[in-house]
Amino acid sequence: MPCKKIAIVVPKYGLVGGGEQFVFELTERLAKYSGNDIHVFANKWQSSSTKITFHKIPIITFPKWLTTISFAYFVQCALKKFQPDIIHTHDRIFEADIATVHSIPHPLWVSEIRKKKSPSLFDRATSWVEKKLYLSDRCRLFMPVSELAAEMIKDFYSLPVTKLQVLPPGIDIDRFHKRDDVVRKSLRHEFGIKSHETLFLFVGMNFELKGLAILIKALARIQPRLKQGAIRLLVVGKGNREKFQAMAEAVGLGSKVVFAGVRNDMEKVYQAADAFVMLSGFDTFGMVVTEAMASGLPVVISDRVGAKDLVVDGENGFVVDRNNDDGIDSALIQLIDPLKNKYMSEKSRESIQVYSWDKLAQKIMDIYNNILL
Structure with missing residues (x-):
């Protein structure tokens, strides 16, 4: 199969955080082994890989409620020009071909985990972008990192099980090894x-x-x-x-x-x-x-x-x-x-x-x- 252009979308790449580490570890290996042309669309990144092309995506952080919407909008503009063969997102954007999901539905996070009585404007904006992704016709597969997340996503957005595949994070077996x-x-x-x-x-x-x-x-x-x-x-x-x-x-x-x-x-x-x-x-x-x-x-x-x-x-x-x-x-x-x-x-x-x-x-x-x- 000829080399294809793969767009990986994430706000921060290679920086501190569980989700960020997931994207970094996976994408570095995709660039090394897949034979495809890997492009990362991010606002900030840290990588020494020569096999990944990075694209700067602006984010408007003030007022705060524009954060998620602005990232999604500027990603959409960049991808429309770039025309990748596959869009693989790790964050909330308007549409993608596949999405790795590192979180539960945002409205549930707000009400059940944060126990907030009413969502903020930021919460409403984030939930709106998220809903567009889950209900878009384009996205073929959502890949939650756990069954816990998968069940909550399936029930909240009424998704068929055929559009969900649980893929937990990997682990660096060589770095984390048995007792020395x-x-x-x-x-x-x-x-x-x-x-x-x-x-x-x-x-x-x-x-x-x-x-x-x-x-x-x-x-x-x-x-x-x-x-x-x-x-x-x-x-x-x-x-x-x-x-x-x-x-x-x-x-x-x-x-x-x-x-x-x-x-x-x-x-x-x-x-x-x-x-x-x-x-x-x-x-x-x-x-x-x-x-x-x-x-x-x-x-x-x-x-x-x-x-x-x-x-x-x-x-x-x-x-x-x-x-x-x-x-x-x-x-x-x-x-x-x-x-x-x-x-x-x-x-x-x-x-x-x-x-x-x-x-x-x-x-x-x-x-x-x-x-x-």
């Missing part, structure tokens, strides 16, 4: 974690939404019930440290919680831990879950995290109701047992192997080819 004892010992020493202590890991840029308070209270509940072994908690990311440090001290865990701030060496940080916990109120996916699993950590995540699609209860982790204290406590206690932890650690690493970025890129290339036939 030398790295583990070094990082645990840095954080002041003793060899006999079970270290639970929390990672997030929003302590409240990601459920740090629930985790701290759960660890406080199980601590007196442990017949042997000690537990510690490592908190990585950004949030109100003072608030949660005070909370830990109030429940008797002050000395057991370590706040590490934002880290750029997460592939090493995972090595220090024994289990990963994410009790979010909502996450469309949660790429840190796959990073933890690739690093050989059993995971405990809430049933409001899209990455639950990858978790087999009792095998590589646990999916729990964040409002069920007994369920959370039971999962954490089981992971303190060395034999159980070792078994689930091996299963976690094993189960994530099929989700490499290269394999995801191949699936996308197959989708492109089907559209181009």
Whole structure:
């Protein structure tokens, strides 16, 4: 098949963020392996690839309600001139051939997750653009990153299941690898974690939404019930440290919680831990879950995290109701047992192997080819 022009649409490319990382990892591989002419239409980007052509798309950010509409409008103008063979969007625009969906319907985000009584002008504008994309005749396939998102999209926009295909994010298997004892010992020493202590890991840029308070209270509940072994908690990311440090001290865990701030060496940080916990109120996916699993950590995540699609209860982790204290406590206690932890650690690493970025890129290339036939 001759080389085709593929337009990838995203506001920010190669910058910080789960969705941005998804687009970057996938598109870099498409440019390397697909044999097609890859063009990225973005407002900002960061890339060293010589195989991708970038197109600057303006965004009007003031007044704020113009942000989504202006991006969609200027993308439409640019694509009309460019005339690509396929438009693959990762954001809300007026129309595309395929769309990777990193979020739930915006009206549901506003009402159910943000709990806003009434949508702002920005929310209304964003929802309008989103609705045009979902109801356009052109878009052949929507690719949510999780079943959780897919169900909400299908029900809200009354889409046929034939227009939905769940494609979770990939993972860099080489970067996030099974336990390295030398790295583990070094990082645990840095954080002041003793060899006999079970270290639970929390990672997030929003302590409240990601459920740090629930985790701290759960660890406080199980601590007196442990017949042997000690537990510690490592908190990585950004949030109100003072608030949660005070909370830990109030429940008797002050000395057991370590706040590490934002880290750029997460592939090493995972090595220090024994289990990963994410009790979010909502996450469309949660790429840190796959990073933890690739690093050989059993995971405990809430049933409001899209990455639950990858978790087999009792095998590589646990999916729990964040409002069920007994369920959370039971999962954490089981992971303190060395034999159980070792078994689930091996299963976690094993189960994530099929989700490499290269394999995801191949699936996308197959989708492109089907559209181009």
